[in-house]
Amino acid sequence: MKMYYMDNSATSPVVEEVLNEMLPYFNEKFGNASTLYKLGVESKKALDKARQQVADLINADPKEITFTSGGSESDNMAIKGVAFKERAKETEDNPKNHIITSQIEHPAVLETCRFLEKYGFEVTYLPVNSDGFISLEELENSIKDSTILITIMHSNNEIGSIQPTKEIGAIARKHNVLFHSDAVQSAGKIPIDVEEQNIDLLSISGHKINAPKGIGAIYIKKGVQLEVLIHGGGQEDGIRSGTENIPGIVGLGKAAEIANNNLENIMKHNQEIRDQLVEKVTSEIKDSYINGSLENRLPNNIHFRFSGIEGESLILRLDDKGIMGATGSACSTRDLKGSHVLAALGIKPALSHGSLRLSIGKDNSIEDVDYIVQSIKEVVEYLRSISPLWDNKTDEYIGDKFEKPLDEEDLDRY
Numbered sequence: 001m002k003m004y005y006m007d008n009s010a011t012s013p014v015v016e017e018v019l020n021e022m023l024p025y026f027n028e029k030f031g032n033a034s035t036l037y038k039l040g041v042e043s044k045k046a047l048d049k050a051r052q053q054v055a056d057l058i059n060a061d062p063k064e065i066t067f068t069s070g071g072s073e074s075d076n077m078a079i080k081g082v083a084f085k086e087r088a089k090e091t092e093d094n095p096k097n098h099i100i101t102s103q104i105e106h107p108a109v110l111e112t113c114r115f116l117e118k119y120g121f122e123v124t125y126l127p128v129n130s131d132g133f134i135s136l137e138e139l140e141n142s143i144k145d146s147t148i149l150i151t152i153m154h155s156n157n158e159i160g161s162i163q164p165t166k167e168i169g170a171i172a173r174k175h176n177v178l179f180h181s182d183a184v185q186s187a188g189k190i191p192i193d194v195e196e197q198n199i200d201l202l203s204i205s206g207h208k209i210n211a212p213k214g215i216g217a218i219y220i221k222k223g224v225q226l227e228v229l230i231h232g233g234g235q236e237d238g239i240r241s242g243t244e245n246i247p248g249i250v251g252l253g254k255a256a257e258i259a260n261n262n263l264e265n266i267m268k269h270n271q272e273i274r275d276q277l278v279e280k281v282t283s284e285i286k287d288s289y290i291n292g293s294l295e296n297r298l299p300n301n302i303h304f305r306f307s308g309i310e311g312e313s314l315i316l317r318l319d320d321k322g323i324m325g326a327t328g329s330a331c332s333t334r335d336l337k338g339s340h341v342l343a344a345l346g347i348k349p350a351l352s353h354g355s356l357r358l359s360i361g362k363d364n365s366i367e368d369v370d371y372i373v374q375s376i377k378e379v380v381e382y383l384r385s386i387s388p389l390w391d392n393k394t395d396e397y398i399g400d401k402f403e404k405p406l407d408e409e410d411l412d413r414y
């Protein structure tokens, strides 16, 4: 059966050019980049080249790029690194322990903030509006003397909302607060310019941009000081010890280069497919909605909501038709509470359960849209026909009667 992989925001395949670039570094060119003989020097050269390629993708200097094990490590490094460094500067009447983030961050950011709260840091979790954007005014009003870091994602992994990074960065700069942005979903999908967007720290992950899993990078603006979290042999300028993952780094570098050279085309390809999906799904499937706004949204992201159905069943039945997507439904998350992002948008649990995220990648084609829409339509109609929340006689959603409003706990999770 043909595969229609539409979960590129969860992970993406390693493309052939990236794989080919990596292969020699597993065996023939296996040298340790810290050694002096030619074999090691070759690895060092590959490391330097990849650093330049990643730097070029975000308009940074290669000296500002540190390789990590992925997006989660980069987020941890940025937030804990700043937190511990700044904390060391505090005095009794001048505490340095306040961090500002948003309610819709990836768990790698939210759980890191939660962890820091256990150690006496104070965290403000900014709400977002129903389109998934923070308020700049609220952000600025949250800054106080003790604020050391603003960490707001570049774009959201569920609903694709692109935050006003440049303005956030300008506010951070004005108040002399550092600004970290998780750009795992933005890298290779939309332009990123750390200079223009006033970003001090930025996270990237390999497997979201057609490089392997287990490799990532962090941009640390020149002059920004982080406490070191991984101590050891002093690799990566002492910021992140551990023998470098040269094949992974080479892969990330190549993937960054490909994305950088083709960004316009990638955006166009993704957006064409996305716009077709939006048009056809919303016109052909009754009671279908879009979570978030189409404005300032990643071109490769769409998040639908169908009333009266359950996301897991939708995902499994679509899988039977070769289509792979994601849902914001309860069981996809560990705490059985459904998506914290959809809750932050004000979407009630009964409705967020019927959602479907499709994230487009290079293997998707506009020719596939009709099959995908037809399949979603069939599955949604079938699931409604057996759903207690759908009246088959009137062909209407009747779940309103059973819906419970979002309670404190739903909203106050972060």
Ligand SMILES: *Cc1c(COP(=O)(O)O)cnc(C)c1O
Pocket (backbone or CB within 6 Å): 009, 010, 069, 070, 071, 072, 073, 075, 106, 108, 153, 155, 156, 157, 182, 184, 185, 205, 206, 207, 208, 214, 215, 216
């Ligand atoms: C996937 C993802 C991460 C985590 O990256 P890993 O490389 O899987 O650790 C962090 N933030 C966002 C927004 C993501 O989508």
